[in-house]
Amino acid sequence: MSQDPSHDRNPFEVLGLQGTEDLPAIRKAFLRIAAQSHPDRLRMKSPEEKAQALELFLGAKKAFEVLSQPDKRREWSERMARTKPRTPATPVTPPPEAPAAPAPLRPAFTPAHGVPVAPRPAFTPAHGVPIAPHPALTPAHGVPVAIPPPGAPSGPRPSSSVQPAAVALQLYKMGMVALESFDYAKALDLFSKATKLAPTPRHQAMELVCRGHQYLSTRFFDRARESFERALQLLPECREARVGLELLDKQSGRYLKGR
Missing domain, CATH: 1.10.287.110 (DnaJ domain)
Structure with missing residues (x-):
């Protein structure tokens, strides 16, 4: 090539x-x-x-x-x-050595008279009844506690009480802070996420306002005007879109005079 x-x-x-x-x-x-x-x-x-x-x-x-x-x-x-650099091949590791055979067990100790000693029985309390294994832990009402299957995630389950509208409202507030700081890229990302969660006219209009400011910063005046006007169509009382149009008229006039 x-x-x-x-x-x-x-x-x-x-x-x-x-x-x-x-x-x-x-x-x-x-x-x-x-x-x-x-x-x-x-x-x-x-x-x-x-x-x-x-x-x-x-x-x-x-x-x-x-x-x-x-x-x-x-x-x-x-x-x-x-x-792009190729990823190095995984080194081949030799198979692990087989464990050595265990040493033969020694015969049970026998006393002097030659009779083998029998293995001791399981420990029992004084009354002679063998100790049974502990049952599964149960709460006070007697219902056994269900044991989660292997591999199941531990910890409390996430609460489903958080509504998308509440999350969208928080994203909208953060987007307004970014817009006031002239960080249009961050504001556009926040308003886009809010629109996906709650596609209200306010969220969609603010997303278009941020796009208009980005076009305005790169002197794409036609696209900026289209974004601001679409925002006003969605939300006629959108003050941010009207401010954007005023700024567009000033910057485009200065640019035409400079040319």
């Missing part, structure tokens, strides 16, 4: 991938890097940090453009599969 002239480094490694991901996973990895290293997000950083972030952003963008082509993506995936 010929060397790809359009990309010097492995684009899968640039995006932190394993080489077997599909296009949606590749896009998600690129958006995560772009949201952290885009120049518009680093206004308060030093010139050195801005230069490093810009280099990281351009490398991720170039890697995404290469992997967006099906033939290039398949070519790099096959190349990574061939260059």
Whole structure:
């Protein structure tokens, strides 16, 4: 296979991938890097940090453009599969040696008159009745305790009282905290999980708002506008979607003036 002239480094490694991901996973990895290293997000950083972030952003963008082509993506995936180190073969261990035959037992000790000593009977209390084995432990009411079968998991069983709606509410609260911290990738993951547990219009709208912010950070203005408008269709009172549209109009206007 010929060397790809359009990309010097492995684009899968640039995006932190394993080489077997599909296009949606590749896009998600690129958006995560772009949201952290885009120049518009680093206004308060030093010139050195801005230069490093810009280099990281351009490398991720170039890697995404290469992997967006099906033939290039398949070519790099096959190349990574061939260059992965093979797992070392399991060393062959010699079979364990057979245990030595036990030494023959000595004959029972006999006293001076030559009569063998009989083995002692099991210990019995003073009244002469042999001790019976202990029965299975039973509680106070007399019902035997069931013994779990071998291999059964120990410990208390998980409670089924936790409702999916309660878990979705906790994920939604955590997603709002991440959204207020401008961590759109984390917020999108939390809102997506909340939507799977409880597909309410609020959860779905906030998932679209986070997608719109990610598109906005990479200057995909058309996709960002589509995400914010779909969020308003699901939830007309969604304040976050309206704020996103206002921010979109400002950034797209500045971008058009700069061009």
